[in-house]
Amino acid sequence: MDTVATFLAMGGYAGFVWPSFALTFVVVIGLAIASRRALRKAERQLALLEQSRPARRARPGKAA
């Protein structure tokens, strides 16, 4: 228990060390989630569009 408290205290600099890591964590995770979401959204839109146009997908084969 004592070692955990020592670790968390960061030699008296807890108020500077932990916010630094917390901000880094928030930015890293936030950018990853936002980027993932944008990717999923684009993929969903593309799937929808391709579903709604089955004729176009078949056309190159027929034309050939």
Add this chain to the structure above:
Amino acid sequence: MLTRLANPTRFLRLADRLLPWLGAATVLAFIAGLVWGLGFAPADYQQGDTVRIMFVHVPAAWLAMFGYSFMAVASFVGLVWKHPLADVAAKAAAPLGAGFCLVALVTGSLWGQPMWGTWWVWDARLTSMLVLFFLYVGYIALWSAIDEPERASKAAAILALVGAVNVPIVKFSVDWWSTLHQPSSVMRLDGPTIDPSILWPLLVNAIAFQLYFVTVLLWRMKAELIGRRVRALTLGLAAREA
């Protein structure tokens, strides 16, 4: 290599093959870097545990500069050779670079207060880093201000290239001017001057940040490419219905 990747479909296939490995490597490197940096690296004899801030501050600052350099090179390639992935790459890198620039600035402030006795000084390193952040913000704003992708990419590329003068200023500010910020202690011609017990965890963290950058950059590039395809299809549909 670059010409082979000019085909977006081929690029997307390659990205899909690489991404699972990159994602796993990023997570592992972050865990190793965090545990080593927070748990095992020794506290500095002068700075105490605040030195641990370095494990996020320095990799973030490196990436902020790497991200801008990457953006500038990609913009140049896009302007000169019209490589179809260049402006996609540059646009995808900007929010990442801006995010890491912000991390570098704020963690620097959180390190400066206990060690220098001030949150902020207008010295060359800090000021040029703030300018870098504003360049990122301006670049992102320019992309979203112009509707037509063709024109937006050109304007943004020019801004990225003009702003690139600031990168060497950030890097060498600590040598050219007298600053409160310490000079480079890792990327020096005569080798690093940091003790290996701190240098190694720092490098592991730097690798983790870099892997993360590549992973999320590929996600963002994929999203942009698919988004452009969606736009083209929607416009095509609209044109046919009209």
